[in-house]
Amino acid sequence: MIGMDLSKIASTINMRYYSQLGGFQVGGAVSGLDTQSIINAILEAESQPLQNLTEKYEKYELMQExxxxxxxxxxxxxxxxxxxxxxxTVVQKTAVSSSSLLSAEASSVAVTGVYHVKIVQTATYTTLAGASEVVPPPDSTKTFGELDYMYTPQEGTVRLYNNETGNYVEVQVLSTDTIDDIVNKLNTALSSAGITGSVSYDTSTGKISITSDKNFSLVDITGNFTKVFHLDEASLNYSGGNYSFTSTASVSGLSTAKTLQQIATYTSKTIISGKVKINGVEIDVDQNDTLSSLIEKINDSEAGVTASYDYHANRVVIISKTSGPEAITLEDTYGTGLFSLLGIENHSLYVGQKAHLQISMDGTNWADVYSDTNDVEYNGVTFHISGMTSETITVDVRVDTxxxxxxxxxxxxxxxxxxxxxxxxxxxxxxxxxxxxxxxxxxxxxxxxxxxxxxxxxxxxxxxxxxxxxxxxxxxxxxxxxxxxxxxxxxxxxxxxxxxxxxxxxxxxxxxxxxxxxxxxxxxxxxxxxxxxxxxxxxxxxxxxxxxxxISGRIEREQRFLATQIASWIERLSKREQELWRKFSAMEEVISQLQSQGSWISQALQGSNNK
Structure with a gap:
């Protein structure tokens, strides 16, 4: 092969090159000549045009890069x-506000000067709040084991501490105890701990309240009594010489993992699978939906609202996603009973308000400006409202040199x-x-x-x-x-x-x-x-x-032309290489024949002399 690798050059132009020699070539066995080196030298000299073309081709590649x-x-x-x-980009302006409750951005077309601004109203969101709790509080005859609205009740021991004396009394809470039984046990424990006070259960709120003349605390030793009645979240309040301790939520506050069918069981209402509409958008309802998955369906729909359940208030609330005066409509055309079950069939609707600013450039003449959002535009300035204040705010708009x-x-x-x-x-x-x-x-x-x-x-x-x-x-x-x-x-x-x-x-x-x-x-x-x-x-x-x-540019066209020439030269040199090997092989064969003839003549002469 020649000093320049033909297969490598061929790969430069994406040409498949295969040597036509078909195996190792051995030369000079008879003549003693280094045939391979001689052929390489001949081809190296004859391949100079190919080398020039290849260098030009590679330069074009570099030019493209x-x-x-x-x-x-x-x-x-x-x-x-x-x-x-x-x-x-070029005309940039800045706006500096005197209050953290109102920021501003000035566009390139904003009118420069000092703006006097009064915040009359912030933009609010339309809110629909259920008129009743999802699950009404149970009466006091319900047993502890039946109060599985949020947690699975676990009977156990609750300890009442008198924090002023260090004494404590333990109360056993059984699954079969009614709420009345538990209240009575706790009242007895107060007295035993040297505390004057009372424990009561309010059937209208579903909450337990404890009043005391001494600092005290209530701790679950075993079981989960305080969690079931939401006393674990409560804090001890002191006022007028007395302490008070009250559940933070109704005992009937729900876990959002409860299914609609389970909720219906608590309320003796009916729920069936079907569809409801919120703001005209259909939402699939399945009685096996959990409260959480139902809320997710509503929020992911195109109804434009965000639903939530507040277990502290035990109510479902629906809020529009956009501020300003938006409507929220409910339609149970399939008779699923969903809105009745969630306590929102009857509801209060608080329509969202527009943001309202009063703006003056001179402090005397005022313009009323409204927006559905808390971003209010005026004279090329966008005012961002983040809270209410009775003060007049100044915003200085100037060129940002x-x-x-x-x-x-x-x-x-x-x-x-x-x-x-x-x-x-x-x-x-x-x-x-x-x-x-x-x-x-x-x-x-x-x-x-x-x-x-x-x-x-x-x-x-x-x-x-x-x-x-x-x-x-x-x-x-x-x-x-x-x-x-x-x-x-x-x-x-x-x-x-x-x-x-x-x-x-x-x-x-x-x-x-x-x-x-x-x-x-x-x-x-x-x-x-x-x-x-x-x-x-x-x-x-x-x-x-x-x-x-x-692509298809001048350099690309030149490369295609060069590639054709390079391919032609590769073929020419490949054939030339084969030709040279044939000639040198023929020469070796002739020399071999001459050597054989010489040997025969030598042997014949030697035999004649011996006679």
Missing amino acids: AYTEVKTKLREFRDLVYSFKLQS DAIVEKIKEFVDKWNETMDYLNEKLTEEPITDKSEEEMTEEEKMKGVLKGDDLLEEIFSRLRGFITYKVEGDINYLWELGISTGDIGTGYENMMKGHLEVDEEKLRQIVEEDPDKVWEFFGGENGFATQLDDYLWELVKFNGRIDQVAG
Whole structure:
């Protein structure tokens, strides 16, 4: 094989190459010549055109990679340039409020000045609250074992401590004890612990209350009495010389893991599977749904509401997802009995209110402004309400000069970064002190675009924008304090397309009239508008760069042509290699025959002499 690996070259152009020699070739067995080396040397000399074509092909590949990088850089630059076509990018304003209950954001079109603001009403959400508890409190004849509304009752021992003396009394709570039995046991325990007080159960609230003249505590030793009656969440209150301790929720407060059928059993109501409508949206109801899964169905539907169950109040509440005056309607057209079961068939509806602000620019003339949400817009300013106050709040809206100056400086920095990159690609030299195998991909790409015609054109066109004239109050970049620099550095910077910012001059122009600055950049024929149009022509699909380095671009076409030539040369050299091996093999055969003949003649002469 030749010094240049034909199979490797073939893979460069995605060509499948198979040697036609079919196995190891051994030469020079008779002649003593190094046939392999001789053939390699001949083919190496004859393959020079192939090497040149391959190098050219690989350079085109590197050029495509380099142009992909150029395109990415120009896209990044265009993203920033495009934003300068938007007024909100250049004309930035700030709003400072005197109260934490009202914040504000000023858009680019906001009217500057001091706003006096009164919060009359915050936006609220429509709320539907059930008129009755889901499960009414049980009467006092219910046994402890039957109170499985939230927890499974476990009989055990509860200890009543007199915290002032350290004494305690234990009470046994049995599953068969009625609520009356438990109350009586606790009253006895109070007296035994040296406490004057009383324990009572309120059938209207489902809560146990304990009053005492001494500090005390109630603790489960075994069982879960305090949890069942929601006394474990309660805190001891002291007022007027007495202590009080009351359940935080009704004993009939439900676990949301209870099914609708279980809830119906508690209330002796009927529930059947079917559909209901909330705000006209159908929701499937299954009697085996848990309260939790039903609520999830409602909340995940398109009804626009959020349902919840508050076990402390033992009621279902439905709230609209959007604030303002929204309706909440319930329809049980299939007769499932769901709304009756949940205690919301009869309900109170509290319609949401609009947010209401009174705003004045002079503190005398007031405008009433309303919004369905707590975000209220007025004169290009959005006021965010987070609470009520009777005070008049001031909001100072002004041009954010610092932000505008920083944004323009960001543009100049990105301009310089882009121009420096293009200039570097046009002028950098290829690396020559390393072999191809030693170089990184980045090093291989160095110099491949040096003096490239398209890149030179792009650089020149962009550099020409430095002196581009915009019709309007501001005509040139230099009027904004953006130029190639002072005399002495200006020419060099101009050649490189490098810009500098006179921040003092820029700030002065921005403070005088930021709208004129935006018109310069984002107007119909503004600087950013024209620059963006040119960049788009470069980077869009099948744009100028794609026409050279994209799919079916000039480089791709050149590569296809080169690939055809390379394939032809590979075939030619492969055949040449076979031909050379045939010739050298024939030569070996001739030499072998001559040697055989010489040996026969020698033997014949020797035999004749012996006679």
